[in-house]
Amino acid sequence: MTGFSPLRAAPPTATEASPYGLLTQLAGTWVGSGFNLIALPNKQHNTDFRLLLNATNEVLQFNTIGGVIPNRGSAQGDIGLFGLTYLQRVNDAQTHEGIHIEPGIWLNVPATTAPPAPPSIVRQSTIPHGDSVLAQGRGFSVRGGPQIAPVSSRPTGPGLASKLPGYLDPYSHSNLPPGMQQSYVTNMNQALLDALQGQEILNTVVLDVASVPVGNVANIPFVTVNANATRISAIFWIETVQRPDGSQFLQLQYTQTVILNFLDIDWPHVSVATLIKT
Numbered sequence: 001m002t003g004f005s006p007l008r009a010a011p012p013t014a015t016e017a018s019p020y021g022l023l024t025q026l027a028g029t030w031v032g033s034g035f036n037l038i039a040l041p042n043k044q045h046n047t048d049f050r051l052l053l054n055a056t057n058e059v060l061q062f063n064t065i066g067g068v069i070p071n072r073g074s075a076q077g078d079i080g081l082f083g084l085t086y087l088q089r090v091n092d093a094q095t096h097e098g099i100h101i102e103p104g105i106w107l108n109v110p111a112t113t114a115p116p117a118p119p120s121i122v123r124q125s126t127i128p129h130g131d132s133v134l135a136q137g138r139g140f141s142v143r144g145g146p147q148i149a150p151v152s153s154r155p156t157g158p159g160l161a162s163k164l165p166g167y168l169d170p171y172s173h174s175n176l177p178p179g180m181q182q183s184y185v186t187n188m189n190q191a192l193l194d195a196l197q198g199q200e201i202l203n204t205v206v207l208d209v210a211s212v213p214v215g216n217v218a219n220i221p222f223v224t225v226n227a228n229a230t231r232i233s234a235i236f237w238i239e240t241v242q243r244p245d246g247s248q249f250l251q252l253q254y255t256q257t258v259i260l261n262f263l264d265i266d267w268p269h270v271s272v273a274t275l276i277k278t
Contacts, residue, residue, distance in 0.1 A: 019068070019082040021108040022139035022205050023121060025238045026062040026084055030252045033057050033093060034273025035180050035191050036100075037153050041227050041262050048263055051170040053185070055093040055177040058273050060252070062086045062106070069107075075114035083107040090271075094177060102127055106207075109136075123209045123234070130220030131229050137209035145201035146237040150187040151255055151270055159264030188270040192253050195274040202248070205238040217258075228261045250277040 018024040036054040068080040083105050090100035104125030111119045118138075125133045155168065174185050184191050210233040211217050217229050234256035241251050251274065258269040 019080075019108065020064065020084065021082070021119070021121075022141065022207065023082075023084055023106050023108050025205060025250060026086075026106065026252075027064050028062060029278050030060040030062075030275035031058070031278050032252075032273055032275030033179075034090075034271065035177075035184055035188060036090070036271045037185065037188060038269040039155065039260070039267040048167075049170075049267070051174060053174055053177055053180060054099060055179050056090050056099070056271075056273065057093050057096075058088070058090045058275060060086065060088045060275055065105075073114070076112060079110050079112060081107050081109055093179075100127075104133075121207055121209060130223050132218045133211060133232055134215040134217075135209040135211045135232055135234065136214040137207070139205065139207045141203060141205050143203055145196060145199075146204045146206065146239065146253065148189050148192050148237075148253075148255070151189045151257060151268075153185060153188060153268050153270050155265050155267045157261070157265040188272045189255050191272050192255060192274060195253070199239075199251075200242045201239045201251075202242055203240045207236040207238070209234055226262060230259050230261050230266070232256065232258045251275070252277065 020027075034056045036052075036056050038052050039049045040052055042048065042050040062084045063086075065083045065085060068082060071079050071081060073079065086102075086104050086106065088100065088102040088104075089098065091097060092099050102125050104123060107122040107124070109120045109122055111117065120136055121139045123133070123135045125135075127133070153171065160167070171185055172182075174182065176182065176185075181190075209215075211231045212233075217232060219229055223229060234254060236252065236254040239251040239253065240248055242248050253274050254272065256271045260267045260269055
């Protein structure tokens with residue numbers, strides 16, 4: 001890959017006409033709140049795991065890459081990618097402690113003949129625990145609001161077979177942060193549905209990516225041995241919301257699940273948020 005070809009003008013705002021495709025509306029700054037659920041190894045306190053729940057505040061910034069990114073072809077002609085860089089910063093809503101920072105890139109990938117593939121979107125990200133993610137998927141636009149299916153936080157895997165009854169009690173009797181309901185622990189996406197109550201959504205752009213079957217999660221050896229991040233899936237919904245006075249604003253919701261494997265158990269790490277474009 002060589003340099004970028006500069007654009008002569010800023011990308012148009014109409015999603016269909018933009019080289020950024022369905023990623024166009026991401027450009028800008030989004031601010032809001034959400035919830036985070038993660039099971040952590042707890043060897044230093046002589047227990048298998050502890051369940052950590054956070055109410056979160058978040059700032060998510062996207063900037064367009066100002067030109068085409070040429071990918072050189074040998075089995076077919078060159079293709080041009082367009083993308084946006086991003087920086088995600090998440091703080092605990094109570095303590096204001098920083099709990100997550102993530103730089104990355106979203107790419108709009110055209111259809112190809114070698115390999116034969118339809119248009120797609122790609123998310124690349126790096127996390128300072130020593131993880132790098134490549135997740136690919138698709139985007140589409142629908143009238144009205146999003147269809148948000150339940151997401152389970154329940155651990156699975158052969159390692160649970162030997163555990164005593166009550167092993168997963170922390171999932172049923174949690175120390176909840178402010179604003180979080182016990183029902184969210186079972187289905188974190190319920191927090192997204194609750195945030196939509198009373199809203200009139202005109203249109204939704206859906207960005208659905210995962211590291212399986214196309215993509216990967218790479219970790220430093222310590223992470224692989226102690227809490228191996230094996231796969232990730234995420235859905236982002238860009239929603240055009242109409243206020244009662246007829247004006248509109250953009251809202252971004254997402255759900256993300258990272259599977260951490262330790263003790264031969266798959267532990268879902270689930271994050272959700274509802275953000276407003278400023």
